[in-house]
Amino acid sequence: MNVEDIEALLGPAGQELLEEVRDLGPEDELAAATRLRKRYEPGLVAAAMAQGRLRQRAAAKFGPDAARMYFTPNGVEQATRRAVAEHRAARFAALGARRVLDLCGGIGGDALALARAGIAVVAVDRDPLTVAVARANAISLGLADLIEVRRADVMQTQTAGYDAVFADPARRTGRGRTFDPEAYEPPLSWALAAARTAPYAAVKVAPGIPHEAVPQDAEAEWVSDHGDVKEAALWFGTAPGAKGATLLPSGARLTAAVPPPAPPIRPVGRFLYEPDGAVVRAHLVAAVAEELGGGLIDASIAYVTADEARPTAYATPYEITDVLPFGLKRLKALLRERGVGVLTVKKRGSAVEPEEVRRRVRPQGPHRATVFLTRVAGAPSMLIGQPLTGS
Structure with missing residues (x-):
């Protein structure tokens, strides 16, 4: 795509073409290109179809505006x-x-x-x-x-x-x-x-x-x-x-104008809070722990635990039912016993990939659960629970 293509797309024929290719799927492109080249210049058809693909990709970033905008692949x-x-x-x-x-x-x-x-x-x-x-x-x-x-x-x-x-x-x-x-x-x-x-x-x-x-x-x-x-x-x-x-x-x-003091390290309580990634990047997990009256499960892990449920805008809360040493055989047996078929796997401080966990435990059943692969006081651990209702 070049400057001349953009200028052509801004003209009447280009605008008509962009409207025609607006909702094309990949499977429709070949037939549409053959049909449109009978009425428009081949170069203009190619530019419009390329722009249509870019607009579809850009919808995740720009919402409805993407359908009216112009893009480059790098853009x-x-x-x-x-x-x-x-x-x-x-x-x-x-x-x-x-x-x-x-x-x-x-x-x-x-x-x-x-x-x-x-x-x-x-x-x-x-x-x-x-x-x-x-x-x-x-x-x-x-x-x-x-x-x-x-x-x-x-x-x-x-x-x-x-x-x-x-x-x-x-x-x-x-x-x-x-x-x-x-x-x-x-x-x-x-x-x-x-x-x-x-x-x-x-x-x-x-x-x-x-x-x-x-x-x-x-x-x-x-x-x-x-x-x-x-x-x-x-x-x-x-x-x-x-x-x-x-x-x-x-x-x-x-x-925070100055780094907040380090929160205490404490055993896993009834609730686990997963701070938003921006909070973690800003090194403000301690501020969230203070707000929640909680502490960390490990000095190097950005999970906050507390005994009481408190509302917060900065972390996602979970209610924890089990705290176990790491072991996929144990996890598989527990999930099968509880009929868990939809398993969400989260990890911080663990080398095990979520896809590997799902492949190994093969969850089956009508229920849902979340498992956290992490460290508790330095020990590889599994925390099992559910998102807090109403959070």
Whole structure:
């Protein structure tokens, strides 16, 4: 796909074609392509069908908007999920930002969210196809009045005159994903320097960023969506030194200016709480344990246990019925005795894979159970229970 393809798809014939291929499944593509090539240019048909496939893939990130948006293969993979982009845009709006510079803007996922929050955006990217797609998205979603897309080298872009800067350096190179921040494109050190030139800024980084790599003048925020950690961002001009976890879609937020004291290690109680991944990444499991009046089952395992059930937005609660030494034969016998046919396997601190457990124990029966493969006070263990009713 190239810039000319995007321009053609924006024309009347391209729009007709995109509508025709909108709901095509893989099994229908060959017949549809043969039929459509009798009425349209073959190159336009190929571009429309490729775009249709990308739109279907992007629906998980962008919801209904995906059916009207334009994508590149890399754009689908690297664009910010809509819910996360909207959360970040809401933070910028709450800070009073009215004009934001979006560096490494990509296909425009963050620019769209910022514009919907009433913020004027200048989005910069150096790739001509990506720029064309971002412009098409701004037009298609009726946000072109608030989004200006520029093709330029972000490292040569002036940051003066903006209320805030957002930078999203590419974490993929020609050889795949990179875990070296200085191999980002552009390097993370450059992005941080650019961020410090604005009153407010956010720099998107990999969720696995070590805490020791977080600058002292930055606030680090980890964001999850429906329990899956999606990203981390370093904020400037907000709360230097703070670590936070934001859980979407609820918007629940847990922050700490200093690391909370380590919780006690204690025997497994009646209830087990599985902290959200963003809470774990932010090193705030201790704060959850304190909220629940509980402790950890092991010094290195992020499971909180307590004797009482308490509501929390930051962890999923389970009622535990059995605490056993690890052993798949024992687990198989117990599940068969209880008629468990639907088994959810969770693990922290265990080398055994859930698929291997299901293959070995072969659950059968009408009942459900959850088994946690983990360590209790250093010993490999199995905790069996159920999600807490009403949680």
